[in-house]
Ligand SMILES: Cc1ncc(C[n+]2csc(CCOP(=O)(O)OP(=O)(O)O)c2C)c(N)n1
């Protein structure tokens with residue numbers, strides 16, 4: 002592929018680019034959500050798009066999440082490819098009804114007659130000193146819902162490519178945007194359109210001692226832990242970025258764990274029935290005989306996301322991730338479980 | 340009113356009554372006699388084509404007269420409709436004034452603290468003081484108040500201390516717990532989700548034979564949420580003693596009323612649900628107080644819910660994370676400056692000889708000082724207790740969560756956040 006020009010973009014800018022390209026190239030694409038038009042979204046992801054594409058395609062909606070998602074499902078039934086924004090993922094709960102009852106199951110209910118080609122974009126996760134209900138990570142709800150795909154990018158470049166793929170996807174996609182890293186760093190993003198396949202994880206670092214699995218904003222923290230482990234302990238970490246929570250790339254996970262024999266899974270959502278639980282189940286199913294130690298998880302706790310004075314203690318950080326990796330490596334196989 | 344087993348509107352005018360009855364006969368076939376095959380509608384469709392009055396079946400008077408009223412008592416120039424001014428002792432007018440001034444002082448200090456990094460994201464209420472104070476003024480201590488996040492002025496009147504509210508906005512866990520003796524819900528960040536709670540509290544009060552009422556505050560944006568309609572409809576069906584105060588400040592972040600609703604008179608939702616709708620000048624503290632007092636009295640005496648729409652304007656930012664220049668002109672804000680709820684009330688007070696310029700100045704300074712004292716108390720209390728993370732989730736912590744708690748405390752010890760010996 003010919004080298005195309007690159008631009009250093011933040012994730013917000015990269016997402017804006019993906020939306021702009023989709024609006025430009027596909028007349029059936031339209032955007033709807035609260036404050037996404039004149040205001041360009043509270044995080045400015047849709048900045049300038051209403052000005053450019055008009056109110057007919059970039060719609061400010063009333064303050065009603067259930068209405069936004071329900072209307073988007075209806076638009077998809079009519080033949081459009083809506084991209085709905087829910088201002089904060091905490092407020093997808095207001096739309097749970099429409100997501101679960103219609104968005105996820107309309108294709109099945111109508112035997113393919115009405116596939117729901119739509120994307121629900123929403124910022125999730127903690128660490129930005131936000132008020133209550135603005136920091137949750139509830140991707141597990143949607144991974145638990147048949148009929149949905151769930152995608153979580155971890156960098157500007159993969160955000161742009163995955164959003165393009167999500168919009169083109171024939172099925173409804175929940176697109177969780179890690180707002181902690183919305184503007185945390187820039188990355189080269191090519192001018193030429195790019196997509197990444199939904200359902201594939203990416204090996205970020207190759208390693209031999211332990212597999213470390215993360216996604217979204219936690220990927221950077223896992224990466225920091227991996228660097229520390231290499232520099233301080235000489236540990237070779239294989240770091241996997243899940244990218245797609247559902248469908249999940251079992252193959253990449255299992256192959257890696259078969260090589261390393263050890264694994265730690267990281268996410269910020271609560272532990273019980275979280276994504277790590279699913280990853281561990283798949284490792285049991287596909288790589289059990291290769292395990293040298295129990296798979297560990299570093300996750301949020303089974304409590305409500307704390308108000309922001311306490312949030313940094315709640316979230317996994319490089320130290321807690323590195324500690325879990327060290328315990329996994331130091332695991333004594335003769336140790337008997339309690 | 341029962342007529343041969345059918346329920347009829349009692350509020351229809353005579354001329355229409357005939358038509359209604361006519362339609363009823365057509366539908367029922369035998370005007371209440373003969374086979375009871377068709378249950379007649381409570382409000383039958385008139386024969387032919389005509390406009391329909393919004394009247395309900397045998398309901399409490401409030402619901403039957405589900406009307407739409409407008410109230411404005413104190414205008415921008417500080418001139419009052421004398422006959423409508425609440426009948427209060429002079430000292431009480433001054434206390435109302437002080438509460439409004441204190442609200443503004445708190446607002447300004449919070450913005451200042453936010454800019455200095457001592458406060459989290461904050462939603463100021465600059466310009467909405469009349470609605471804030473007027474709505475809760477007629478509440479009794481035994482009544483309940485369910486605020487929204489911009490209701491800090493009302494919360495202060497209800498007995499939330501300012502340092503407590505500062506803790507809340509600064510991200511400390513203590514902040515959301517209502518102070519002892521205050522019958523309030525914590526404010527709701529999830530737009531509209533507190534309205535069904537307010538209705539439920541009101542239903543609970545009635546079931547338990549209490550004669551108290553609930554007042555709930557929400558925004559024009561909130562009015563679009565499904566939960567808000569559900570709450571109002573429940574309240575009407577169960578004749579719940581609840582007053583819905585819709586604080587219409589023209590914006591939901593950047594979203595104007597035009598993009599929020601197809602019917603700008605939001606009070607019209609009241610009659611649509613079977614309760615009176617009252618639209619008041621939200622910058623007129625007398626109008627807000629009057630509408631809320633009447634609604635509360637009706638609620639307490641079994642008359643059911645009321646929707647009060649207070650029309651005001653958000654002079655400042657939505658929150659400290661917002662930039663209104665992106666979506667509105669300064670000129671629009673300037674035009675509202677002339678309608679300042681505090682300035683017009685001060686003019687009226689001065690005109691009545693209840694206060695003079697120096698008095699106003701003294702109140703303003705005293706309020707500033709009170710807020711600074713609250714800030715100092717807040718600073719003394721602004722200590723995070725991360726070790727409490729698990730302590731309020733369940734009545735008693737399930738066994739398996741104790742393990743997680745241990746893991747979490749080990750993390751805090753490793754970070755040196757808590758004493759390694761604990
Ligand atoms: C269910 C839900 N959706 C979205 C938000 C984000 N949000 C916070 S305030 C706000 C606007 C609310 O407008 P309005 O009800 O008019 O109250 P105002 O802010 O004007 O006081 C929005 C959309 C939220 N907090 N909760």
Ligand SMILES: [Mg+2]
Pocket residue numbers: 558559560586587588589590591592
């Ligand atoms: Mg508003």
